[in-house]
Amino acid sequence: MNKRILICGILSFLVCFSAFSQTDEKEVKAVIQSLFDGMRAKNAEQVAAAFAADAIMQTIIAKPEGNTVGTNSVSDFVKRIGSTPAETQLDERISDYQINVDGAMATAWTPYRFYVNGNFSHCGVNSFQLVKMSEGWKIVYIIDTRRKEPCEE
Template sequence: MKNLMFLAFIFICVNSHAQSNNPKQLVIDFFEAFHEQDTVKLKTFATESLQLKSVSMNAEGKTTISTSAYSEFVKSIASIPKNVKFEEKIHEYRIEENGLLSTVTTPYTFFYNGEKSHCGINVFNLVKMEGDWKIIFLMDSRTKQHCN
């Protein structure tokens, strides 16, 4: 029994390490955890100081930027009722990587209970820390116009 538990532990460690060694895979895993409302897993993808920024246009046509702590984002994901269906459909992954820094850009369309809500672009800035990629900055744009 101890051997079986040890092997399971090793598999989990190797699997989680492999996922964080690739910027694209980290973002894919982020969205899987997001859709599953897995707040424990979501916390593992980011640095403690991560803040999120959202860019949108207000009713007067002015660009607004809002900022929130990653911890607040994680709490908001946990508070979504289980009967609500949401999906952030990613259209593609654009990746720039250079040593310790990577940027992953993902155009998306967001659906809420099957209805198109908005669209935009996510920009993930990642840093390689002790061999693992972590999100250090996350910004998105949100619009209801020109959505695919």
């Protein structure tokens, strides 16, 4: 009898833990989707809401003499999105989400293809670090790669 109770307790814990993890993964994905939806809509407030106040944005810059890392401020990125001309359409299309969560920390690996006015510009991978704060999941760090090819479909 005690073995059955113990086994039922363990199974209940695993089911509950899995449910919480899936909920966190969905919430992390929703933050990232909201970021890119805001970018497509040129909604600076929506873009800014995805980030923590002191978030860091970086990109790997491929050069013949060796890779370097460039840093952008979130506030500059938000301003650029908000001031994008009406006729310019920016569309970052995520092809996959690989999300891992440990408590209040999450990481997301998202291959993408980027289009400007419907024309392919570049592709790469975003690596997001997120933290669950009092107001929900926020991006605290993002670094990406950018290239013309090869690109995943």
